[in-house]
Amino acid sequence: VRIVRVALDHHGLTEAVELVSTVPFDEKGRASLLAMNPLGKIPALRLDDGEVLFDSSVIVSYIDDIGHGSGLFDSDDLSPYYLRTLYAMTNGMLDAAVASVMEVMQRPEEERSPKWLARWEENILASVEMMAAHLDRVKGTGLIPEIAFVVALDYLQFRLGHIDWQSRHPALADWVKEELEQDIYRATDPRLA
Numbered sequence: 001v002r003i004v005r006v007a008l009d010h011h012g013l014t015e016a017v018e019l020v021s022t023v024p025f026d027e028k029g030r031a032s033l034l035a036m037n038p039l040g041k042i043p044a045l046r047l048d049d050g051e052v053l054f055d056s057s058v059i060v061s062y063i064d065d066i067g068h069g070s071g072l073f074d075s076d077d078l079s080p081y082y083l084r085t086l087y088a089m090t091n092g093m094l095d096a097a098v099a100s101v102m103e104v105m106q107r108p109e110e111e112r113s114p115k116w117l118a119r120w121e122e123n124i125l126a127s128v129e130m131m132a133a134h135l136d137r138v139k140g141t142g143l144i145p146e147i148a149f150v151v152a153l154d155y156l157q158f159r160l161g162h163i164d165w166q167s168r169h170p171a172l173a174d175w176v177k178e179e180l181e182q183d184i185y186r187a188t189d190p191r192l193a
């Protein structure tokens, strides 16, 4: 959701969208979401003609197509497949992070799987390593991997604070800290939701 909100802001479209908050994990939230998205997940975007778009990567592509700002996937130097791979990697990292958070928040301790939690943590750390390795090509571009890296790494800081990626990748940590000073990241801080 936060990546979508940053993309909307980038294209000056924030006011064009009504933001409806919901909790996918309570019954009411789940029922309303299932009516839009059979996966019961946020984000989902209902268009004026009733068509519903999900998941976040489809919504971001749509916003990028209709928006008037610079293209989030358009670069003279970096190939669209490279950008999309970094973006997909970051979304995959977020899937592993969300799964880990759910495992701990939604399951009683005796039902949790230490094996899967360890596996997801390994995937998360490997993804952060890839972000660190590609940071120099991505930072300052205003392209989709840059937004996705910031949002995903702040999600880790917020929800999985025990994973200490910062001391392994101090330059990445400093960069994220600076990026998070921007108004749009302050306005969409999940800690304030």
Ligand SMILES: N[C@@H](CCC(=O)N[C@@H](CS)C(=O)NCC(=O)O)C(=O)O
Binding pocket: 024, 025, 039, 040, 041, 042, 043, 054, 055, 056, 057, 091, 095, 098
């Ligand atoms: N790949 C999806 C992931 C979305 C996702 O995992 N959403 C979570 C919240 S962060 C959710 O709604 N989960 C509800 C559920 O799994 O029942 C996307 O990028 O839109």
